[in-house]
Amino acid sequence: MTTVPRELLERMFKAAVEAAQPAHRIAPFLPAPPKGRTLVIGAGKASAAMAQALERHWTTPLTGLVVTRYGYAVPCERIRIVEAAHPVPDAAGLAVARRMLELVQGLGEDDLVICLVSGGGSALLPLPGEGVTLEDKQAINRALLASGAGITEMNCVRRHLSGIKGGRLAAACHPARVVNLLISDVPGDDPIDIASGPTVADPSTCADALAIVRRYGLVLPPAAQRLLESGAGETVKPGDPRLARVTTHLIASPQMALEAAAQVARAAGITPLILGDSIEGEAREVARVMAGIALQVRRHGQPLAPPCVLLSGGETTVTLRGGGRGGRNVEFLLALALALGEPAGSGPAIHALAADTDGVDGAEEVAGAFMAPHTLARARANGMRPRDSLDDNDAHSFFASLGDSLVTGPTLTNVNDFRAILIA
Amino acid sequence: MTTVPRELLERMFKAAVEAAQPAHRIAPFLPAPPKGRTLVIGAGKASAAMAQALERHWTTPLTGLVVTRYGYAVPCERIRIVEAAHPVPDAAGLAVARRMLELVQGLGEDDLVICLVSGGGSALLPLPGEGVTLEDKQAINRALLASGAGITEMNCVRRHLSGIKGGRLAAACHPARVVNLLISDVPGDDPIDIASGPTVADPSTCADALAIVRRYGLVLPPAAQRLLESGAGETVKPGDPRLARVTTHLIASPQMALEAAAQVARAAGITPLILGDSIEGEAREVARVMAGIALQVRRHGQPLAPPCVLLSGGETTVTLRGGGRGGRNVEFLLALALALGEPAGSGPAIHALAADTDGVDGAEEVAGAFMAPHTLARARANGMRPRDSLDDNDAHSFFASLGDSLVTGPTLTNVNDFRAILIA
Numbered sequence: 001m002t003t004v005p006r007e008l009l010e011r012m013f014k015a016a017v018e019a020a021q022p023a024h025r026i027a028p029f030l031p032a033p034p035k036g037r038t039l040v041i042g043a044g045k046a047s048a049a050m051a052q053a054l055e056r057h058w059t060t061p062l063t064g065l066v067v068t069r070y071g072y073a074v075p076c077e078r079i080r081i082v083e084a085a086h087p088v089p090d091a092a093g094l095a096v097a098r099r100m101l102e103l104v105q106g107l108g109e110d111d112l113v114i115c116l117v118s119g120g121g122s123a124l125l126p127l128p129g130e131g132v133t134l135e136d137k138q139a140i141n142r143a144l145l146a147s148g149a150g151i152t153e154m155n156c157v158r159r160h161l162s163g164i165k166g167g168r169l170a171a172a173c174h175p176a177r178v179v180n181l182l183i184s185d186v187p188g189d190d191p192i193d194i195a196s197g198p199t200v201a202d203p204s205t206c207a208d209a210l211a212i213v214r215r216y217g218l219v220l221p222p223a224a225q226r227l228l229e230s231g232a233g234e235t236v237k238p239g240d241p242r243l244a245r246v247t248t249h250l251i252a253s254p255q256m257a258l259e260a261a262a263q264v265a266r267a268a269g270i271t272p273l274i275l276g277d278s279i280e281g282e283a284r285e286v287a288r289v290m291a292g293i294a295l296q297v298r299r300h301g302q303p304l305a306p307p308c309v310l311l312s313g314g315e316t317t318v319t320l321r322g323g324g325r326g327g328r329n330v331e332f333l334l335a336l337a338l339a340l341g342e343p344a345g346s347g348p349a350i351h352a353l354a355a356d357t358d359g360v361d362g363a364e365e366v367a368g369a370f371m372a373p374h375t376l377a378r379a380r381a382n383g384m385r386p387r388d389s390l391d392d393n394d395a396h397s398f399f400a401s402l403g404d405s406l407v408t409g410p411t412l413t414n415v416n417d418f419r420a421i422l423i424a
Numbered sequence: 425m426t427t428v429p430r431e432l433l434e435r436m437f438k439a440a441v442e443a444a445q446p447a448h449r450i451a452p453f454l455p456a457p458p459k460g461r462t463l464v465i466g467a468g469k470a471s472a473a474m475a476q477a478l479e480r481h482w483t484t485p486l487t488g489l490v491v492t493r494y495g496y497a498v499p500c501e502r503i504r505i506v507e508a509a510h511p512v513p514d515a516a517g518l519a520v521a522r523r524m525l526e527l528v529q530g531l532g533e534d535d536l537v538i539c540l541v542s543g544g545g546s547a548l549l550p551l552p553g554e555g556v557t558l559e560d561k562q563a564i565n566r567a568l569l570a571s572g573a574g575i576t577e578m579n580c581v582r583r584h585l586s587g588i589k590g591g592r593l594a595a596a597c598h599p600a601r602v603v604n605l606l607i608s609d610v611p612g613d614d615p616i617d618i619a620s621g622p623t624v625a626d627p628s629t630c631a632d633a634l635a636i637v638r639r640y641g642l643v644l645p646p647a648a649q650r651l652l653e654s655g656a657g658e659t660v661k662p663g664d665p666r667l668a669r670v671t672t673h674l675i676a677s678p679q680m681a682l683e684a685a686a687q688v689a690r691a692a693g694i695t696p697l698i699l700g701d702s703i704e705g706e707a708r709e710v711a712r713v714m715a716g717i718a719l720q721v722r723r724h725g726q727p728l729a730p731p732c733v734l735l736s737g738g739e740t741t742v743t744l745r746g747g748g749r750g751g752r753n754v755e756f757l758l759a760l761a762l763a764l765g766e767p768a769g770s771g772p773a774i775h776a777l778a779a780d781t782d783g784v785d786g787a788e789e790v791a792g793a794f795m796a797p798h799t800l801a802r803a804r805a806n807g808m809r810p811r812d813s814l815d816d817n818d819a820h821s822f823f824a825s826l827g828d829s830l831v832t833g834p835t836l837t838n839v840n841d842f843r844a845i846l847i848a
Contacts, residue, residue, distance in 0.1 A: 303727060
């Protein structure tokens with residue numbers, strides 16, 4: 001390999017983020033201007049940036065209302081950007097959900113609604129179904145999380161207790177044309193799972209939701225139970241005529257970001273292997289598995305021969321034990337260094353990058369970090385104890401002290417985590 | 425795929441175990457009978473079975489002494505099989521180590537020593553270096569395990585505090601010819617790491633061991649510290665003339681077992697991908713990562729297109745929380761089912777097998793189990809709660825109740841865990 005490993009890894013990460021940039025990804029999917037009005041709505045962490053990109057490409061009049069997370073607003077001239085709480089909904093989110101449903105009332109066949117949806121939109125657009133309170137929904141959420149139900153099952157129950165999710169917002173736009181532009185951060189990229197699908201049809205039913213409630217022995221608040229049993233919580237189904245004029249485009253996804261990074265690797269003569277766009281698990285344990293695969297490359301040339309790069313996306317978790325400065329990507333990376341151990345005397349070297357594509361790994365404005373064969377040795381020479389840093393969840397301090405942090409600033413998009421392990 | 429998935433998975437596992445069977449693997453590596461005496465020594469969980477296989481193929485006179493774990497003895501006619509404690513050494517192991525060193529005294533150039541080494545041999549052949557007690561070694565072991573040192577570092581310290589490891593047993597055989605036959609269960613398959621290498625040269629030094637002691641801030645008992653500082657604990661180095669007549673053959677390894685399974689898959693038209701022969705990590709977290717990779721195959725045809733099988737070996741760990749009947753392989757398998765969730769409406773089905781190649785996963789005589797797309801649904805229909813079973817570390821009960829346990833009886837070999845995830 002003639003390229004410097006760290007530079008190559010950084011180029012891969014930048015390509016991944018670029019592939020998910022609203023500024024690049026909005027224009028190709030914009031419809032022709034309508035005869036009537038153009039209304040822009042949306043919700044999610046990347047949705048303000050999507051609105052800004054749309055405004056720059058849209059030449060005819062438009063109005064709009066988009067909600068994003070506190071701190072994620074960007075300047076827009078014609079679309080009103082509102083901030084609300086994530087991941088626990090607040091009154092600001094509730095107010096904007098009501099306002100958005102009002103805005104889409106009375107549209108005509110010649111009108112166009114462009115809906116900009118991205119990860120986080122579910123919490124940012126909370127509207128409990130009839131009789132259900134925000135507190136009820138929070139209690140149901142806690143019970144679901146503790147039940148062992150899968151994310152798909154949890155989302156099914158949530159959608160049927162909502163007044164805006166599961167296609168209801170799109171149905172309210174009828175008879176206007178609706179164009180959905182989605183940035184996915186969910187495993188499987190199913191539109192119904194992105195922000196709980198406010199503007200797409202939902203094949204699941206109240207009966208499905210009730211079956212899940214029974215399966216996990218959940219006890220719902222009476223109003224919620226009534227909503228499901230009476231069928232009043234039914235979502236908008238595929239084939240519903242009110243959704244006949246809805247079209248949906250996935251404009252960015254973790255997989256697209258990984259493919260962009262893979263292309264950079266190929267151009268540098270490195271074989272990419274995409275292991276998964278939605279790898280989950282405790283960060284330090286995911287690191288041990290990835291280390292095992294990387295060492296297999298070095299020892300046996302499997303699952304593929306070096307020079308190669310193992311790419312993966314998705315969202316790991318960190319069970320906090322210490323009080324340090326960390327994030328799931330740098331925790332992964334420090335655990336990876338420890339699992340790989342000291343560099344082998346011979347054989348290809350292993351370098352890695354792990355970062356959050358939104359530019360924020362954990363609580364601070366650091367996207368992630370780089371790991372190299374001598375990371376542990378350099379740290380020990382500086383008087384650090386890598387294992388203690390990991391136990392204290394202090395990986396940001398660890399990599400910062402080595403000058404190996406990756407700082408990008410907010411990227412204005414989010415296709416989840418990015419991990420690249422280069423064996424070359 | 426025309427084959428029944430479960431049958432195919434079982435054939436792959438059987439091929440993996442067969443590839444590691446002493447009965448098949450000993451004969452090709454046996455040397456010609458010597459002019460002088462033939463002495464067989466050995467230590468490890470598979471070493472009694474190795475001795476039995478050797479006896480069956482050896483036509484000229486021989487004597488021998490081999491130590492294995494309590495319960496792992498098999499009938500031998502000419503080689504004496506002794507049982508001792510594993511993983512914490514006992515007096516029986518200490519006595520057999522002393523006896524083995526005595527046995528190899530006074531051999532001549534025309535004599536042959538065949539040394540049968542397999543996993544577990546380190547604990548089964550404990551002989552502390554001069555002045556160090558068995559209690560000292562146990563205390564050092566505990567300190568090493570808590571220090572964060574890697575396995576290679578821990579083994580380095582241990583070898584330099586031993587009176588028999590790190591080539592010392594082979595040096596004691598000098599000037600006889602020594603043929604090592606090894607079954608590996610360690611990451612990397614380095615002979616010095618299998619049973620702490622009693623009969624192979626050790627490139628590491630007392631100075632290396634002292635550096636590790638300092639690196640992790642360990643406090644050694646005075647006799648142990650003296651052994652390292654005086655250089656009296658030095659092991660036998662590569663190039664030492666006493667090892668000039670030692671030859672070493674790796675007769676079975678996790679990788680060879682995986683390759684055998686891969687061959688079965690290929691013959692059935694399924695593409696195998698070996699992810700690693702030494703994957704480590706908490707069993708349920710390893711399962712989540714493997715589920716992510718399997719779902720990537722289904723959704724994106726990456727890292728390879730179905731029909732395919734993801735193969736891996738190595739040793740996962742289970743942090744006990746519950747009081748159920750489990751083992752690391754069935755815990756992995758149940759967590760895999762939960763991570764995969766309910767089967768997708770379309771796309772290839774996912775079946776899996778996870779088992780210990782020694783036939784014993786956890787504490788009972790069950791090797792592992794099978795998982796199929798409807799495993800969770802069948803269990804729920806039987807009134808079980810899969811998440812609760814996992815939380816109670818009760819995966820053996822879970823799979824037994826479905827009739828999906830895999831029972832082989834003791835296999836008389838050990839190349840660690842075997843996992844196969846079939847997407848077809």
